[in-house]
Amino acid sequence: MQLLVVKVAVSLVVVVVVVVVVVVVVVVVVVVNLVVVVVSLVVVLKRNEAQEPEEKKKEFVLNILEQRKGPKEIQKNRNKRKIAQMKDNNGKKTTDREEVLEMCKTFYKSLYEKTVPTPKNIRMQSPDTDDVPRFTKSEVRKCLKDMRKNKSPGPDDITSDVLLIAGEPALDYLTKCFNEILKTGKIPTSWEEAKIIVIYKKEAP
Known part of the structure; x- marks a missing residue:
């Protein structure tokens, strides 16, 4: 009888240990997934922050070109x-x-005023722009x-x-x-x- 009680107790302990291990593993997996999600979100936000000024600059220039301002x-x-x-x-x-x-x-x-006088007798020849x-x-x-x-x-x-x-x-x-x-x-x-x-x-x- 005592031997049976010991076996049952050992079995219960094993079951409890297994359940605890499973719970710990599940918690660790959930935490790791949350960390991965948070890190990914931070990376995306940083990337968007870095790209946002360039997008604004591009939009600013394109608006100027379109409106000919x-x-x-x-x-x-x-x-x-x-x-x-x-x-x-x-x-x-x-x-x-x-x-x-x-x-x-x-x-x-x-x-920025000119200090060197420009000679008036210099003859300038216009270049041939056709070539x-x-x-x-x-x-x-x-x-x-x-x-x-x-x-x-x-x-x-x-x-x-x-x-x-x-x-x-x-x-x-x-x-x-x-x-x-x-x-x-x-x-x-x-x-x-x-x-x-x-x-x-x-x-x-």
């Missing part, structure tokens, strides 16, 4: 930063926006790739890497634009404009 139209919709104050050559400080703009205009005009080969899309793509990255954009806020992200529509538009300039000899007036950002310096505001 120029730098002036684009700039109207952008927030303008104001300079707190500026000091002229006489040490006078001003916070008036018009005065600050005039001071910047005067400074950069004198900075000049047209620009190809592959050439434009290579030029964009060769341009330095992370450089400040112009008034239209478009950089070379943004044009590359925009893909074929931007390359088609640029190639057509360059060939039109080559044909007519006329450069868009917007290309002569530049955006100058005055950076505050603590030592000399």
Whole structure:
């Protein structure tokens, strides 16, 4: 009788151990699956965050190409930063926006003014544009790739890497634009404009 009781007790212990092991295995499998799902979700979210700026840049450029907006139209919709104050050559400080703009205009005009007189007796011969080969899309793509990255954009806020992200529509538009300039000899007036950002310096505001 005692032997039977011992056997039953051992059997119950074995059953309990097996059940516990099975439960532990199931819990571990569930936890591992949850971890895999969470990690996968984090990776997807990070990837979407990394791709989102590029998609926004691409959409921004394509909208410009579709609407044929120029730098002036684009700039109207952008927030303008104001300079707190500026000091002229006489040490006078001003916070008036018009005065600050005039001071910047005067400074950069004198900075980039021609100092070497151009001889008037030089005879220029116009090149024969009929023999000049047209620009190809592959050439434009290579030029964009060769341009330095992370450089400040112009008034239209478009950089070379943004044009590359925009893909074929931007390359088609640029190639057509360059060939039109080559044909007519006329450069868009917007290309002569530049955006100058005055950076505050603590030592000399």
